[in-house]
Amino acid sequence: QQPVQSPQAVILREGEDAVINCSSSKALYSVHWYRQKHGEAPVFLMILLKGGEQKGHEKISASFNEKKQQSSLYLTASQLSYSGTYFCGTSTGGGNKLTFGTGTQLKVEL
């Protein structure tokens, strides 16, 4: 079952902040975040693992609430380059597959 992302779309002015949420009905081992620009491949942003470990870019901030099976991606002081579709991918562990949400379209305007 796909994780649910919210909001589905958001428009920001440059410099504004945004939060993208991802929730699952299953007990999660890891949450991944990727950004895809139009016509390009998804690009890795961050992994959050059960137990608190995080792997990813220093300028990206995210949280993982293991009790609620929810993750949030925090985009601060947005730039035009932040525009794209953000996907969360979740795994229940055991080397299992990643199941992706349907994405959040983010557009940053001047």
Place this chain on the structure above:
Amino acid sequence: KAGVTQTPRYLIKTRGQQVTLSCSPISGHRSVSWYQQTPGQGLQFLFEYFSETQRNKGNFPGRFSGRQFSNSRSEMNVSTLELGDSALYLCASSSQGSPDNSPLHFGNGTRLTVT
């Protein structure tokens, strides 16, 4: 290092035909995953291979199959194409033993159009 390479970039096929897509992972990466991306469904997992073995499979019909070679290159095959198979097919490789705790590196995809 070179990134994940997928060939061809674009394909146009007719209903009933079959197609083979190719993926070359980043050098040293042994796990290769395949995803189907459509506007309505997003990224749907097809299958994942590690050291020539299929470890995970998504909920796709048997018309979708894949394999991995000893050099970690992977192919996926779709037989008896249907209009609904039109999509962007993405391949991703990862360096660690399992794709759920290491970054996926995606290729640019193969855009398949079935007419």
